[in-house]
Every structure is written in structure tokens, then in C-alpha cells.
Amino acid sequence: MVAMVLAATLALSLYLPLMSGQLSLATPGFYAIGGYVAAILSTKVIHVTGPYPIPLILGEMILAGAGCGVLAVLIGVPALRLRGVYLALATIAFVEIVRVLSLTVEFTGGAIGIFNIPQPFVTANGIEYLLIALPMLICAALFVYRLERIGVGRALVAIREDELAADAVGINPTRYKVLSFAMGAMLAGAVGALSAHFLNTWNARQGTFDASIAVLAFVLIGGSRSFVGPIVGAMVLTALPEGLRAVAGIGELPVWLATLLRDGRVIIYGLLIVICTLNFPQGLIAPRQPVRKAVKSS
């Protein structure tokens, strides 16, 4: 459950730059950095006895978000001149550089990473993290929902639809693109900070190319034209392997079917991704607007 909510928030962080048409896959890089910020602060800088205070976690999240935001502006200004796949690859390059550096420098603990990150809840079966994760997702979703309806959001969509035209009517594309990129980075950093506590451990395997692609799949399978799409996509894809495991565990199934479901779980997962893509080219949550337009024109 917590993993689903965290994944949904991460998907939103990729959706934010996508609002202005920027295909950035930097999310796992900022997620990893955010996690390291929280992991290092809570294990090496702050020492608390007993359960770790929740306000401190919120503080770490804000700090991680702010740090990632600043970094995003520094990277974004030169990188956002790139378009489409070129931008995607430049951001993947960023993720990969962060990964190798975190394996190389000492204070991130190398491959083992940082462990025994303090827990705020005594009964650590993890579900209590929803108390922080769910409000974070709701806030982020509300923020994006509002954003889409105010001037800034409209400017972003204008850039996505036609950058030159947007420029012509006085929208500064670079400024808005960097803004949306930085907002995504801040969100990813905050999610990372929370995840570090949730997982109890943080290491270089958290921010990888695979993670970039997974988050992209969340957004595209869910639907990339409204903020609901990424949330639904992330939740469905995160829950799917567990759902398949649960289905395989139902006792009444014939043995061969249960075996297939259990051992071939990941194969079925892959097949479902293909089938989903083929049947829902607009994503699970299809946009409302184009439908109306389409009906009119037909």
C-alpha cells in the first residue's frame, strides 16, 4: 500500500515536467538524492532516542525537496534546451551519474548504502507510513489539479502544445520549463526522503535507469494528459505483481494454473503491459478534452 502511494507521487513528479511537454526521466536521480539526504541526516547528524519524531521527517522532506529543486534549476537551465528523446537521455545520464557517484564517494556507504534509518513508528509493519505518504500524495495531486487551472499551468500546457506560439504570445518558455522541471524534482526529492525511512535502508540501487523507465511506464500506461493517469498507472503497475501473487495463492486453482501464475508471474506482468498499451493508446485514463473535440469533428 505505502509503496503504491509513493510510486503514485513519483509518477506525478514525472508528470509535472511533462505538462510543459518535457520528457524528463530525472525523477529517480532526485529520488535517490532525496533519500540520501534523509538517510544521512537521520543516521549521522541528528541523534534521537526512541521513535523518530515525524516533524523531523517532514523537515527532511522539505530540505530534500528544496535541495533537489536548486539542483534541478542548475541542471535544467542548460539541459532543457534539449527536446524529446535527447532530453530524456540527458536526464538518464544525470541519473546514471548520480548512481555511480553514490557508489564511489564514502559518505553514501557505497554499495551497502546506509541502513538502520530511524523509524518514527513503533510497530514497524510499515502501514503507518500512509499517515505521511497519503497526505503527501493528496497535496501533490491537489497542487497539480490547481496548477492546471491557473495561469502558470496554462502557460505550461501552451508550451507543450506549441512552444513557438507560446513564446510569441509572451510566455517565456525556458522559465516555465525550468519551473516545471524543478517542481518535479522537489516532489521526487521529498518522496525519496520519506522512502528512505520507509525502507529503513538506502543504497545506490534506488535510483537507476530501470527505475526511470518504470516511472515513465506508470505515466504512459495511466495516461499522460491528466494528473489522474499517472496516479492510476503507478498504483496499478505497483500492485500488479502482488495481485498476481495473491491470485496464484488462491487454494482452489488447479495445480498447473497456480504454478504458471506463480512462476510465470513476471511474464504475465510483461504481457499485460503490452496488452494494456495496445488497447489503451491514450492510457487507462483517457483525456476528456480530445474526445469532445473528436466527436465534434466527426
Next chain:
Amino acid sequence: MRQHQTFNPKLRERTVAVVSAAGLLLLAACGAPTAGAPGGSGATSGEPIPICFSVAQTSNTALLGQDQVVGAKIAEKYFNDKGGVNGRPIKLFYEDTAGDENGAINAFQNCINKDKVVGIVGPTLSQQAFAADKIADAAKVPVLGPSNTAAGIPQIGEYVSRVSAPVAVVAPNAVREALKQNANIKNVAVAFAQNDAFSKSETGTFQKTVTETFKLNLVTVQTFQTTDTDFTTQATNLINSKPELIIISGLAADGGNLVKQLRELGYKGLMIGGNGFNTTQVFPVCQAQCDGLIIAQAYAPGLDSAINKDFIAGYDAEKKSKLPPQLTAQAFTAVQVFVDSLKAIDTKTKLSGMQLADIRTALNQQMLLGGKYDTPLGPISFDKEGEINQGKFYVAQVKMTSGTEGNFNIIGTY
């Protein structure tokens, strides 16, 4: 030609159908009953005793996980054939952790809440253990790590133990054996897989042994990734630093390739492979070039004991080989420790009369009592934190017999 599916009014319906189907899956995933067991579960009635075996059966960690599953299957059959726990068989639940932390957390939750097991063997990676073990610890379910070697694992909690010796105790012996074979070793070069937690810990131990224990020169430290295939750059750097001994900490595929490429590029000196090399999987990778490689082992197939012979016979029946990998032996050992401990408890108080929660607690306490277990790894016991006390370690040297077949010849026992 109609280009846009959005015309299709059916699309909406289908969207709804898929979303609700996904919702059902979600419910199935989350709907596992919560912890605690009102008697009558497998553990307390006359049914088989449930134990979880939760390792990586998918993802790229499956290379390690599948060796572990083999060990568990041999153990399940072997101990049930011998009467299980005083007449009651055991049943292993195989919950796949995949290769990541979230997967391990999910698998452990399934073990605890759905399968209602008395104890868990797993997960494969130390990083996964840091994430998942605390959940079992909070639920008061004993966890036995079959392959977690990083420092700090037993300290995660009272209910966390391991049968995999931390690397610090295995590694230095190999250097001692190398010095026996060539007393003129002065310059040592080291290479390790920087993205593998195990190798990263191990190389630290090796480097300390080289510079502090034996006062040798550490001429270069090269790094690689477990996903690398081309090591010519590192091999060239290693050779050009003119060492008499090269120590490699890596896993079978990457480490084996580095060994092969070093030999092909003309390195003639001694080589030590870390504990990650202790599997026959290395043989097909470096083939004839594996010959002479010195390996630090926490398990030696050559150990002369009844239980090890039984284990090897079980492995041979299944796999047509008499050289089980260390991971397989450790997995077998972990299951054995649970079975032996359950037997001891059952002899004192009948398990069938106990609540699940009590069995879990009793199982953990029994292991931490410090009693000896006679396993394929040799005699072992646990200290109060759950750290393994392993009586014997081995240093072996690879002797290739043909193409991809070879042997680990024990050259030292510690």
C-alpha cells in the same frame, strides 16, 4: 482510415472494466488478513509446519536465488523423509522477493500474514534484509538470513539471525594460503565489484589484511560493476601495476570474466577469488583459466561429515553433481536450523498445543540458546544477537578437470 481510438465509445467502458479489474487485484493484494493467528492454523494443528523460504526467484538476482531454492528443496525432502519435526512434516512456502527492497517487504508480509509461517529464511541480498527484516522483527517472526553477509544484519533486531558468516572472518585465510604458496609476494593488487554490497565489504577486509596483517604493498585498487562484461581496461591496469598476487571480490559472472581476461592478457601470478566465487558457476566462465584460483570458502563440499554427505547425495540426485554451491549449502543449513530447533521445542512442549505467536517466540529463543547444530557447513551455533559462530572455514584451490568441469581442492582449514 480511422486514426484515433478515442472515437470509440466502447473505450470508456473498457477503461472502466480495466480499472475495476485492477481494483480487484489491488484488493486481492492488500486484502491479506492481518497478523496474529487464532489457533487452528497449520502450525498448531496436525498439518505440516509452515516455514517461509523467501529469496529472489526473478530479476537479475535470481542467479543467486535459484541456487538457494535448490538447497531449500533438498532440505524439505530430506527432513520430511526423516520424519520432519518428530513425525510432523514441514512445508516450505516459496515467496519471491525479486531483486528489490519493496519486493522483499511484500514477500515477508505474505509469509507472516498469509502463509502464517513459524519462521522465515531469506532474503537474498543484504540490502533487502535491511528493509524486510525489521518487519518480521516487529511481527516477532524469526528470520534466518541465508546469504546476508554485510555488517549489522543480526543487529537489526532480536528476531534476526543468519547462517552466512560475515565476510571479515572468511577472507584473510586465503591470503595466508597464498603466502604459503609464494613467500615472495610483496605487491598485491585488488579489484572489486563496486555495486555489490558483499564485494564492497569483502574488499575492505582483504585490503586491511594485506596492508595491516601481512604488511604488503597495495599497488592498485580497481573497481568494476557486476553488470560489466569487458574488463580489459581493469585487467591492463592490474597487470601494469606488476603485482605478484591479485585479489578479486566479485560474483561468478563478472569475477570469472576478470580472471579469464587477466590470464588471457598474460598474467601469470597467483589470484585469490572472494567468497562470491564459491560456486561451480565460475567454471564455465573462466574455463581452463580458472585453474589455480584460490578461493575463500564458508562451505566446502569436501567436508567429511554424515550430514554433508547426505546433503551432497541429495544434491547429486537432483542436479547430477557432487559440488553444491555455498549458497545451496547455506540455504539447506538455514532450513535445518529451523527444523532442529522445532524438534527441540516439540520435545519439551508439544507444538500442537501452542499458539502460533508462542511457537515463533520459542523458535527464536531456542536458536539463541547457543546450542550446536551439526550442518553441512560444519558445526555451527548462534550468539545472543543471532550472529553465526561457524566452527570451520576453508581455503580451496580450483583444479579444472575438463572444459567446464573442475574441483575445489581444500588447501587449508581454519
Next chain:
Amino acid sequence: MDIGLTFQQLLNGLSIGCVYAIFALGYTLIFSILRIINFAHASVFTLGAYFTYFLIGGKFGFNGLLSNGQLPFALPFLIALVVGAVLAGLVSMAIEQLAFKPLRNRGADPLLTLVSSLGVAIVVVNVIQYLVGAEIYAFPSSVLSGLPAAVNFGNADRAIPIRTIQIVILAVSVVIMIGLTLLVERTRTGKALKAIAEDATVAGLLGINADRLIMATFFLSGFVGGLAGTLVGLSVSIAGPYFGIAFGLKGLAVIVLGGLGSIPGSILGGLLIGLAEAFVPSSAIAIKEAVPFAILFLVLIVRPQGLMGRSLVQKV
């Protein structure tokens, strides 16, 4: 600077660079006509190696469904290499039919094909694991029998050894690269491919059967990928079903560095990245993996369309 060492690192760089280049060509071929990145390419590369291993009579280990499976016959290595690559090409065509064509016919967002090819990659890799397990398979060393393990380019005092298999890969890659370039630049098929890349509709009006050519391109990309997979497998053994995936990311870096859709660009990009990796100083080896991406990042900042890509025309 030590000339011998420089020369050796140069050859190391070129040979690994060739592997990157030949891998990236599989991406490039498809990108150049369809403007999409085929994530399934890495899994086809892996499959090629497995096919060849099976065809030479290799036995599968015990962890999959085909445990201890073995063909009743064994092909000589060179024939198995070609048949394996053909099979990989056929798989690649099947992927096009099942996962790409339906989306193309609908005019779906090209990004979506990326997700669909990702799904295919997951399926292929896990089917391999389901069938033959995750263990390491290796080609018997007798395949290269008669050849020494390494060739010495230096003299007896100052050895500059290069692994023989690297030289083989280098030679085969060069042949493939020249062949592909000639195919695209000099033949009617190549011209037709270029026409489709330019504008599929107009190409159709000119009587070019786009579907057939696209199929042919997928076959070619799978064939080259499968061939490369076997050769790399020969060099470093097949380290489980994820063996090709490790090249996927580097391959992406190569095609973007070189300029998307450009065959000479991919070759140049591959060689550059290979050389850059080889020349990372010994003391800084820990950051070797980051070097290609740092170069990619910097090059893109200066030249947003990659080294040999056509500059992007902004729509007005």
C-alpha cells in the same frame, strides 16, 4: 606517456567501442525509419546468444522448464552463429507484428511504443529464465580452437597483448558496419528506407511497400543484434537472461551521442564511448561507468542534436 600502454588502451577501447556501436546499430536501424526506440532490442541480442548456444548442442542446466534439454544434433559453430542470428531476426519481426504495428496503425504516440517494447523485453527475459534458468552458459573454448588466447602486438620485452576474441569481434563489427552503410547508401532498398523515414505517406504513393520494408528492417536489426549477442557471449559467456540488458543503456547513450537515426553517428558514438572508457586513468577507475554519460551530457549541451544528427527544425 607510455606509448605501449596507450596503444593497448586504444585497441581495448576500439574493440569494446565496436560492441557498443554494433549494438546501437540495432536501435538506429529502427529509429531511422520509425522514429521510435525499441527497448526489446537488448532482449533479442540475448536471445541470439542463447539460440546459438542451443544450436551447437549446448546443454541447458537444471533450473528451468527445459532442464537438461539438448538438441539431438549439434551444428558447427559458424553455421549455428548464422542460424541463431536468423532466428533472432525472426523474433524481432514477430515483435514488430505484435507490439509495434498495431500501435503504428493507430497513429499512437511514439512514446507508447517504448512502453510496449519494454513489456516485450520483460516477457522475453523472463521466458528465457522460465525455460532455461538464470545460470551462466558458456561456449566451449574449442570454438576458437587453434587460435591463441591473445595476440601480442609488442615484443617479447614489452608485451602488448590483445585478446584474440576482441580482434574477431572488431573485424566482424567492421564488416557489419560497412555492410549496413553500403546497404543504406548504395542500394534501392536503402533509398526506399530513406524515403519512408522522410515521409511514409509519400513513400507509399511512390509505390514503396512500407510494411514490408519495416519488417525487413526489424529482421536486419534482430539479425545484427543476434550476431553481436553470440560474439559477446563467446567473449564473456552468457551470464543469465539479463546479459544483454546491461548493454541497453550504453546503447542508448551511443545513439543519442552520435545523433539519432544516423548510422555513421552510431559508429562514431560507440567508438568514442569505448575509447573514453578505456582511457579513464587507473586511479579514477571507480567513476568509469559515469564517464560515457558525462560525455553525453556535455555533448548534448553543446550540440543538442548529437554529433552527427541533423539539426532539428522547429515547426513554425
